[in-house]
Amino acid sequence: MELYLIRHGIAAERETYTNDEERPLTNKGRYKTSKVAKQLYQRGLRFDLILTSPLVRAKETAAILKDVGLSNRVEEFPSLAPDGDIYTWVNWLELARENNRVESSLALVGHQPDLGNWAEILVWGKSREKFVLKKAGLIGLHIPETKTLLSQSELFLLTAPKWLI
Amino acid sequence: MELYLIRHGIAAERETYTNDEERPLTNKGRYKTSKVAKQLYQRGLRFDLILTSPLVRAKETAAILKDVGLSNRVEEFPSLAPDGDIYTWVNWLELARENNRVESSLALVGHQPDLGNWAEILVWGKSREKFVLKKAGLIGLHIPETKTLLSQSELFLLTAPKWLI
16 A cells, blocks of 8 residues: 655745744745646556645645546644654554555655654654755655554655656 | 665566576666656756666666766665675765765665665664565655665655656
């Protein structure tokens, strides 16, 4: 099974919003995210499901991914918000696979440094914050069929928009 | 400084050559490698120097990278051959930086699983063989200005040709 960790696109500056959760993508953010999404679609990528952080900039990113055809299912997942707990969604995924809700490909839309840290934990069991993940960039992992994902996954993709569009 | 680890393109089958070192790229290998190289060039990538494994399939890959304009310098480096020792080229790089032979960007053309292992060692200090690097794919690392590269580098790129071309 393939797991994609996708960082939200460029969002409005922190200073311009009192509530960080409400910062939307900028025009440039929407444009670049849309270009990335179209490239991924053209290369044949599809997701059984997109789970997104409930923050506006992540939800807007997930909506763009859905709109280009990468998936027809998007759901909010609270623990994908900043500082979320990897075990919450890993446990959810275990159940989702048992119930065949997710079969071959899942995308999570969220934030740094969480996504990079999670990828390191999935591959090596712990994070040293050594993954550079740009906005609208993505990480791709092969995750095993067994229940234990942590420190069992393989990294096959880590890229920024500049290498895709 | 940026370090790129580039795997050689698709080569002739092992069975067709008595000497593994002499296997050349196939037509498809040359075509895909050339497309990857042109995409990297168009995205602004340049190398101060390309060091290549002395095996034919690696030397041909390095020549393609040079021919599209990614660098004007290619040198053979024996310890980039399969099962080469990371310390040989890491020590070489330390001297090369002191002498300003390499300033901002170095590419190594070589083989799996060595390249993936070396990347893991540069990032985490040891390898668990968890990086999937396809033929003509590449890994990009930020390496520190200090002498100690091992377990100090950051990963910013790992990609297969399919995401580039």
